[in-house]
Amino acid sequence: MERILITPRSLSKGGHPALALLEAAGYSLAMPAPGAIPDEAALIAALPGCVGWLAGVEPVSERVLEAADRLRVISRNGTGVDNLPLRAIEDRGIELRRAEGTNARGVAELALALTLAGLRQIVWTHEGMRKGEWPRQIGREMCEATIGIVGLGAIGATLAQLCLDLGAKVRGYDPFANAERVVHSNFTRVDLEEAITGVDAISLHAPMPEDGRPLITAARLAAMAPATVLVNTARAGLVDAGALLAALDSGRVACYATDVFETEPPAPSPLLGHPKVVLTSHIGGFTDASVERSTVRAVANLLDALARDAH
Structure with a gap:
């Protein structure tokens, strides 16, 4: 047999x-x-x-x-x-x-949940209250937000539609996706730099570059708007980990939410232990x-x- x-x-x-x-x-x-x-x-x-x-x-x-x-x-x-x-x-x-x-819907819904968690500082607030504190940080609503989506495959396009349905403006980057992939008055196809600068949150849904180098480099992190939320349900290597840690410390990135890691389960690290990092255990498509x-x-x-x- x-x-x-x-x-x-x-x-x-x-x-x-x-x-x-x-x-x-x-x-x-x-x-x-x-x-x-x-x-x-x-x-x-x-x-x-x-x-x-x-x-x-x-x-x-x-x-x-x-x-x-x-x-x-x-x-x-x-x-x-x-x-x-x-x-x-x-x-x-x-x-x-x-x-x-x-698994596009499952991953897109998790990306949306992580984006909302970052915009409203849900995990940070929860952890503070568990310590007996009363943390309050003003949040941002999706209907007033601009979301940058890097990669408009099945997952990225689904997330774009979910964000648009909540009233957000969406900027999408994908050099290969069909021009009709997402059609909406609040959706704009842009280049990579426009997708990640001047936005409230960025969600990554792209493959690794062929050269294996991070897509989100130190220079691109530095160009982001202050207090950007960065969500990664695609690949850990898309982000320069050292530069991201510095961006979290400086406040350039308000929250990094990730469902993906170089090794699973990941080893402890300064990045993963950072108070502004939200972690999920590769559960995007696990519905x-x-x-x-x-x-x-x-x-x-x-x-x-x-x-x-x-x-």
């Missing part, structure tokens, strides 16, 4: 109905790290003999792929592929499928609806690729 590797944390405990479709199609399922992210050794041990891989966010090295002696397709139960060695996958002739757009949509699409993609490959 041919095997399929299952590694997303939301699925590797088993029991999801969509996984039964794989078994009904005659495949056995390998789950090397139930409910957790498998490490390199676990992946290397589990991959031999697998023809398909339903993959999550686990880091995958070229060394891991060397153990993939029969692998024909990798199906991501999400959109991002930064964790995968794309060139090595292509060189080995392995098909890569993505569940595009399936009932998003997980369901992603899983159903990823399984369908996997079965389709394997069926076509069999012919």
Whole structure:
């Protein structure tokens, strides 16, 4: 019986109905790290003999792929592929499928929640009250705010519409998105510098630049309006961590809210321990609806690729 590797944390405990479709199609399922992210050794041990891989966010090295002696397709139960060695996958002739757009609503709603938390200083106020204090800092309303969105893919475009529905003005940057991606009288397509300067909040929804350097550099942080809220549900490397720490200390950035980290779980650091930083544990797409949509699409993609490959 041919095997399929299952590694997303939301699925590797088993029991999801969509996984039964794989078994009904005659495949056995390998789950090397139930409910957790498998490490390199676990992946290397589990991959031999697998023809398909339903993959999550686990880091995958070229060394891991060397153990993939029969692998024909990798199906991501999400959109991002930064964790995968794309060139090595292509060189080995392995098909890569993505569940595009399936978690867009979940991530966009979290980005909106983090933006609101920053504009109203919700976490800072909560922490002060837990200490017996009575902290009060004047907030900003969305209907009076200008929001800069970097990246207008499925997630960024969904967030733009949510912000527009709340009365905000939105500036969107994306050199590749269709001109009709977001259409609204309060929406403007701008270049990157305009998207991040003179706005109340910025939300990042872009891939890493090809050179691997941060998109939000020290110079760009310095050009932001005082007390900008910066939200990152995309990739930790998009922001220069050292420069961001200085911007938080100076008040240039009023709040940095992030759902993404270089390693997960992250090690303690001065940035992550900063009182103006709001942290969530990569939960953007971790909603009932998003997980369901992603899983159903990823399984369908996997079965389709394997069926076509069999012919």
